[in-house]
Amino acid sequence: MHESSFSSLSTATPATLAPVIQVEDAAVDLAGRTIWREVRLAVQAGEFLAILGPNGAGKSTLLKAILGLIPLSAGKIIVLGQPARRGNAAIGYVPQRRHFESDVHIGGRSIVRLGLDGGNWGLPLPFLQPRKAREASMRVQEAIDLVGATAYADRPIGELSGGEQQRLLIAQALVTRPRILALDEPLDSLDLRNQQGVAGVIRQISRETGAAVLLVAHDVNPILAAVDRVVYIAHGQVAVGTPQEVITTETLSRLYNTPVEVLRASDGRIVVVGQAEEEVDSHAHRPR
Amino acid sequence: MSVSIAGVLPPFTPNLWQDIQVMLHYDFMRQALLGGTILSIVAGLVGYFVVLRHQAFAGESLSDVAFTGALGGAALGLNPFNALIVATVVVALVMGVFGERLRGRDVAIGTVLAWVLGLGAFFLSLFTANVSGTGTGISGVSVLFGNILGISTGQIGTIALISGLAILALLLISRPLLFASLDPDVAAARGIPVRVLGLGFMVLLAVTVSEATLAVGALLVFALLLLPAAIANQIVTRPFVALVLAAALAVAFTWLGIAIGFYTGYPSSVCISLLAFLSYVVVVGGSGRIHHTFLFLCTRKEGLR
Numbered sequence: 138m139h140e141s142s143f144s145s146l147s148t149a150t151p152a153t154l155a156p157v158i159q160v161e162d163a164a165v166d167l168a169g170r171t172i173w174r175e176v177r178l179a180v181q182a183g184e185f186l187a188i189l190g191p192n193g194a195g196k197s198t199l200l201k202a203i204l205g206l207i208p209l210s211a212g213k214i215i216v217l218g219q220p221a222r223r224g225n226a227a228i229g230y231v232p233q234r235r236h237f238e239s240d241v242h243i244g245g246r247s248i249v250r251l252g253l254d255g256g257n258w259g260l261p262l263p264f265l266q267p268r269k270a271r272e273a274s275m276r277v278q279e280a281i282d283l284v285g286a287t288a289y290a291d292r293p294i295g296e297l298s299g300g301e302q303q304r305l306l307i308a309q310a311l312v313t314r315p316r317i318l319a320l321d322e323p324l325d326s327l328d329l330r331n332q333q334g335v336a337g338v339i340r341q342i343s344r345e346t347g348a349a350v351l352l353v354a355h356d357v358n359p360i361l362a363a364v365d366r367v368v369y370i371a372h373g374q375v376a377v378g379t380p381q382e383v384i385t386t387e388t389l390s391r392l393y394n395t396p397v398e399v400l401r402a403s404d405g406r407i408v409v410v411g412q413a414e415e416e417v418d419s420h421a422h423r424p425r
Numbered sequence: 426m427s428v429s430i431a432g433v434l435p436p437f438t439p440n441l442w443q444d445i446q447v448m449l450h451y452d453f454m455r456q457a458l459l460g461g462t463i464l465s466i467v468a469g470l471v472g473y474f475v476v477l478r479h480q481a482f483a484g485e486s487l488s489d490v491a492f493t494g495a496l497g498g499a500a501l502g503l504n505p506f507n508a509l510i511v512a513t514v515v516v517a518l519v520m521g522v523f524g525e526r527l528r529g530r531d532v533a534i535g536t537v538l539a540w541v542l543g544l545g546a547f548f549l550s551l552f553t554a555n556v557s558g559t560g561t562g563i564s565g566v567s568v569l570f571g572n573i574l575g576i577s578t579g580q581i582g583t584i585a586l587i588s589g590l591a592i593l594a595l596l597l598i599s600r601p602l603l604f605a606s607l608d609p610d611v612a613a614a615r616g617i618p619v620r621v622l623g624l625g626f627m628v629l630l631a632v633t634v635s636e637a638t639l640a641v642g643a644l645l646v647f648a649l650l651l652l653p654a655a656i657a658n659q660i661v662t663r664p665f666v667a668l669v670l671a672a673a674l675a676v677a678f679t680w681l682g683i684a685i686g687f688y689t690g691y692p693s694s695v696c697i698s699l700l701a702f703l704s705y706v707v708v709v710g711g712s713g714r715i716h717h718t719f720l721f722l723c724t725r726k727e728g729l730r
Contacts, residue, residue, distance in 0.1 A: 224616020255604030
């Protein structure tokens with residue numbers, strides 16, 4: 138199951154670069170249950186990875202392990218040459234969303250700004266360090282421009298639509314100019330038009346900034362055109378490779394350990410039928 | 426006190442400057458304005474985060490505890506202010522520790538609070554029967570509704586010290602606390618100690634409620650804590666501007682309330698809370714929306730009566 142990851146690596150990206158993320162035989166146990174194990178993965182700069190699989194399979198867990206938020210029970214994860222640790226400013230993180238309630242009356246720009254200096258102690262004192270303050274607001278504007286949110290960046294975030302909020306949250310993750318962007322179901326609960334819009338923004342960011350993108354998705358289709366490789370997690374097993382390699386009847390049947398059929402529509406969209414559908418239903422009521 | 430002096434004091438004149446001078450001529454007025462200013466700054470600053478964090482219920486609960494704490498202290502012959510500050514801080518810490526597990530358990534919390542208030546009523550009767558009039562400088566009515574005109578020089582010192590520390594602490598943690606309040610998951614991933622900040626904020630809230638109880642009383646703490654912050658939150662979208670505006674509004678309400686109380690003879694706490702309430706209705710009504718906090722306030726206050 139892992140050969141594909143290494144073969145695609147050498148073809149898709151220059152092998153001379155050290156990977157920005159290296160996952161070596163990692164495993165995670167939560168509450169005595171093994172979520173997944175023997176995960177091997179190397180992510181190169183600028184790569185766009187989709188993390189797929191049924192609900193409850195441990196997609197978010199993989200993201201959180203890379204962020205250093207969940208301890209490993211075996212193996213190790215190296216991020217930019219160092220063990221994964223909490224608070225790494227080189228990773229921009231957009232967790233699974235929860236949107237802002239309508240009574241949150243803080244401007245989008247201030248929300249983005251928190252990504253830059255929200256962890257600093259003390260008050261921001263722009264009149265003491267005018268140059269620093271100017272640079273900070275330029276960085277914020279740059280991130281807002283990248284996600285195309287300039288038109289509504291100064292409106293209260295609670296009054297914005299889900300797609301607009303999502304763009305601003307991605308801007309918040311981008312404002313530190315991270316080398317890795319970790320997005321947990323950023324397209325979840327968006328309508329189709331906004332799904333395509335946000336997916337386009339993410340693809341454009343990965344091209345323009347050269348950041349590696351790890352995107353947890355429920356449905357691969359909105360991002361299929363942008364994805365370099367997919368990480369498919371099911372039943373504690375993980376398969377890594379290009380969508381053509383991984384999302385196949387053979388690979389998914391092996392992962393699910395039951396017959397699964399992968400259909401490709403004429404426009405390239407992928408439909409997985411069989412066990413995967415039931416799996417989705419049985420986990421539909423997961424707590425958020 | 427404020428009612429009895431009304432007859433003796435000079436009447437209000439169209440000459441505002443002279444009115445202010447007359448007001449400042451009195452020691453108790455200078456102390457009330459000074460103490461009220463310090464209290465209002467803390468209440469406004471802390472209140473803004475209460476609004477952001479949706480902890481209005483916690484603030485209200487702590488004011489019930491403050492009522493019981495103060496009367497319990499008085500009944501047992503302790504310093505009422507020390508008693509209430511200890512009681513509120515302890516309860517705030519408990520609420521902070523169990524914070525996540527208490528979410529959505531409003532029936533359980535309501536039950537405990539009813540008991541706390543009942544205990545307060547018990548202390549009140551104990552206190553009126555045994556200790557009242559022995560010179561502890563406290564009455565049941567002043568705990569419930571506050572008496573900012575009765576602040577002594579010694580109390581000003583205590584208020585200034587505690588408030589100064591509270592303001593410093595709050596400004597120091599303001600940015601991480603803002604991040605943790607708006608976006609706890611991202612803040613935690615950034616290495617911000619979200620839980621510790623939450624606990625620290627509960628302590629600040631407890632201290633603020635305790636102090637504000639002196640000025641406007643346990644039942645009207647909300648006027649200073651929540652209303653200026655809710656107004657600021659409504660009209661400004663930049664958090665640090667809103668923070669300063671909340672403090673400024675709280676100070677303005679307190680000054681105006683005390684002045685109106687001085688010239689009309691009504692208790693200042695009533696004037697302060699009425700001013701804050703009217704401003705809130707105007708601002709929220711003006712923006713055409715009814716704020717969650719407002720709905721909460723109405724139901725909560727009705728429920729108490």
